[in-house]
Amino acid sequence: MIQRLLQSKILRDLSWSPVVGIVGSRQVGKTTLVKSLHDKLDKSVLYLDLELQEDLFKLNDAQSYLTSHANKCVIIDEIQVKPSLFALIRALVDQKREPARFILLGSAAPHIVKLNTETLAGRIAYHELPPFSYTEVSEIVDLETHWLKGGFPNALLAPEIFITRKWLDDFTETFIHRDLARLGFTVPAPFLRNMLSMVSHLHGNLLNASNLANSIGVTAPTATKYLELLEGSFLIRRLPPYFENLGKRLVKSPKIYLRDTGLLHFLLKIFDLESLYGHPSIGASWEGYVIEQIIREAPEFSEFFFYRTQNGAEIDLLIITPSAKKVCIEIKFSIAPVISKGFYAAVADLKPAKQYIITPRGEAVLRSDGIHICSLVDFLKEELPQLK
Numbered sequence: 001m002i003q004r005l006l007q008s009k010i011l012r013d014l015s016w017s018p019v020v021g022i023v024g025s026r027q028v029g030k031t032t033l034v035k036s037l038h039d040k041l042d043k044s045v046l047y048l049d050l051e052l053q054e055d056l057f058k059l060n061d062a063q064s065y066l067t068s069h070a071n072k073c074v075i076i077d078e079i080q081v082k083p084s085l086f087a088l089i090r091a092l093v094d095q096k097r098e099p100a101r102f103i104l105l106g107s108a109a110p111h112i113v114k115l116n117t118e119t120l121a122g123r124i125a126y127h128e129l130p131p132f133s134y135t136e137v138s139e140i141v142d143l144e145t146h147w148l149k150g151g152f153p154n155a156l157l158a159p160e161i162f163i164t165r166k167w168l169d170d171f172t173e174t175f176i177h178r179d180l181a182r183l184g185f186t187v188p189a190p191f192l193r194n195m196l197s198m199v200s201h202l203h204g205n206l207l208n209a210s211n212l213a214n215s216i217g218v219t220a221p222t223a224t225k226y227l228e229l230l231e232g233s234f235l236i237r238r239l240p241p242y243f244e245n246l247g248k249r250l251v252k253s254p255k256i257y258l259r260d261t262g263l264l265h266f267l268l269k270i271f272d273l274e275s276l277y278g279h280p281s282i283g284a285s286w287e288g289y290v291i292e293q294i295i296r297e298a299p300e301f302s303e304f305f306f307y308r309t310q311n312g313a314e315i316d317l318l319i320i321t322p323s324a325k326k327v328c329i330e331i332k333f334s335i336a337p338v339i340s341k342g343f344y345a346a347v348a349d350l351k352p353a354k355q356y357i358i359t360p361r362g363e364a365v366l367r368s369d370g371i372h373i374c375s376l377v378d379f380l381k382e383e384l385p386q387l388k
Contacts, residue, residue, distance in 0.1 A: 002136055002153075004033050005297065006129055011040060013125040014073075014100040018093045021079075021104045021120075024129035025234040025260075026179065027171065029153055030105045033129060034075055041100060044072045050081040062088055070096055075103045080183055086120060093123050108183055109232040128234065131260050132156060133296045135380055143360070143377065147289050148273055150262015161271055168266040172196065175233065185229060191216055195226050199236055200258055200267035204284030207238060207256040227256075235259060239291065242305035242318050244350075251308040257288040264288065286333040290358055290376055291317050294329070297380055299388055313345035318352075321387045326352035335362040337373065356383065 006022075010033075013020050022030050031049075038045050046069050048055040058065050062085060066074060070092070079085060089102055110119075110126065131151025134143060141149075141156065149156045149164050152171070158164040176189045194216045202212070213223035230236045238254040258264040264285060270276050276285070294317065295304055301322040307315040319327040328350060330343045337357050347355050357373045364374040364382070374383065 001032070001036055002029075002132065002140075004029065004129065005133060005136060006127055007033065007037070009300075010127055011037065013127070014041065014103070016099050017123070017125040018097050018099060019089065019102045019104060019120055019124040020100070021106065021110070021124050021126040022129055023106045023109060023126065023234075025131065025152075026107045026175070027152055027154060028129050028131050030129050031077055034077075034103055034105060037103075041073055043100065045075060046072045047075045047077070049077040051078050056082070059085070063092075066092060070101075073100045073103060075105070077105045079104045079106045080108045090120055090123060093120075097123075107179065107233070109234070130234070130292075130296050131262075134293055134377075135297060138377075144273055147261055147286070148265060148270075148276055150260040150265070152260060152262060155262045164262065165266060165271055168263055172263070172266075175235070179233070180229060187226065187229065191218060192226060195223070195230070196235075196258075197267055199230070199256060200264055201281075202256055203258050203264055203281065204287050205255065206251065206253045208253065235263070237292070237295075239304065239306050239317075242307045242315075242350075251310065255306055257291065259288075259292055261285055261289045261292075283333050286360070287316055287331045290331045293376065293380060294319070294384065297384055299385075302387070307346050307350065309345075309349070311345070312342045313349055314340070314342040315346045315350070318350070319387060321353075323388055325354075325387070326350050327387055328352040328355040330355075330357045332357055332359055335359050339371065354383075354387075 010020060010022065022034060024030055035047070048058065050056050059082065066088070076085065093101055132153060133151065134146045137146060137156065146156065154167045155164045158167060176192050180187050195212070198212055198215055209223050209227070210220045213220045216223065227236065227238070231238060235258065237257045237259050239257065240254050241251055243250060258267070265271070265276065268279065268281060270279055276282060298319065299322055303320040305318045305320070307313070307318050315328045316331045317329040319329065321327060328347055330339070337359055339357060355371050356379065357371060358376050358379050359373065361375045362373070364372065364378050366372055372383065
């Protein structure tokens with residue numbers, strides 16, 4: 001059992017919240033994680049998997065069945081299969097409000113689950129479980145392997161790259177042909193497959209929905225809808241630009257990333273490190289990988305942006321810490337990075353509390369101009385926990 005970073009936060013929220021929701025892509029380990037919590041709860045546990053017909057049948061009269069187990073922590077896996085349960089859970093919690101009544105697992109963000117007209121606002125603490133972060137698996141795989149194969153457990157831990165490739169292919173096909181249909185969305189499979197391919201080539205670039213729509217032969221509103229589904233299924237990230245009254249002409253389009261670099265490399269047909277190092281997308285791949293690792297491990301309530309002006313000032317990642325401090329991060333795939341004029345200009349605009357250049361490896365250096373240069377591992381271990 002690989003210890004997940006999220007476990008302590010889930011246990012913390014189960015101590016006070018009547019409902020805890022754990023969402024994330026399929027096959028990231030939600031079920032494994034929640035089953036590992038059984039012996040850490042002070043009440044009996046009932047586990048229901050709504051992809052099993054037997055468990056789904058038990059909820060034909062869901063009110064009577066769940067009421068009969070009111071003294072247990074009821075775990076409902078793949079809650080999006082039966083979204084009508086949200087209204088009932090709300091009513092049951094209001095009748096008996098106590099911690100850890102329900103744990104809900106889902107493979108889609110709450111806002112894209114159809115028919116969820118009754119929200120659990122004020123009754124649920126949501127957490128997203130991403131694929132394995134490097135910190136979680138650093139004792140069993142090296143950084144380059146994690147970057148190449150991504151963090152999905154079955155892809156990362158496969159004994160050979162062929163199995164990783166086959167698993168990612170099956171994962172993509174299942175998502176396109178089954179998962180969205182079960183959520184109630186009818187999306188032509190060829191269009192969605194083409195969109196994923198297009199996003200892999202746009203990875204790390206500004207998003208122009210109209211150009212993307214033209215490339216796959218759909219309208220801009222349809223392309224936007226597909227992007228929302230991909231984002232709500234935790235496959236892509238749209239990193240928003242930072243706006244402040246700086247008197248500057250700012251870029252206002254988001255940047256787009258595939259969240260898992262294993263999936264990115266599969267779509268780009270990159271299957272080994274030699275191919276990755278020779279690929280023109282290596283810089284963008286490294287940038288997305290670093291951003292994703294930082295977002296997963298940053299202090300709660302942090303906010304994330306990029307910054308770019310029409311005059312060339314640019315920051316790859318701007319973190320607004322929980323105490324509202326600005327942290328500027330430039331990401332370089334080089335152990336001897338050249339700091340651009342755009343970075344200096346952005347720092348002058350934003351006046352951050354700290355500024356970093358993150359590289360794949362190398363010793364940490366604090367320059368006389370206040371810029372920290374450090375490896376991703378050192379940043380995650382030494383610097384990120386201090387950004388309160």
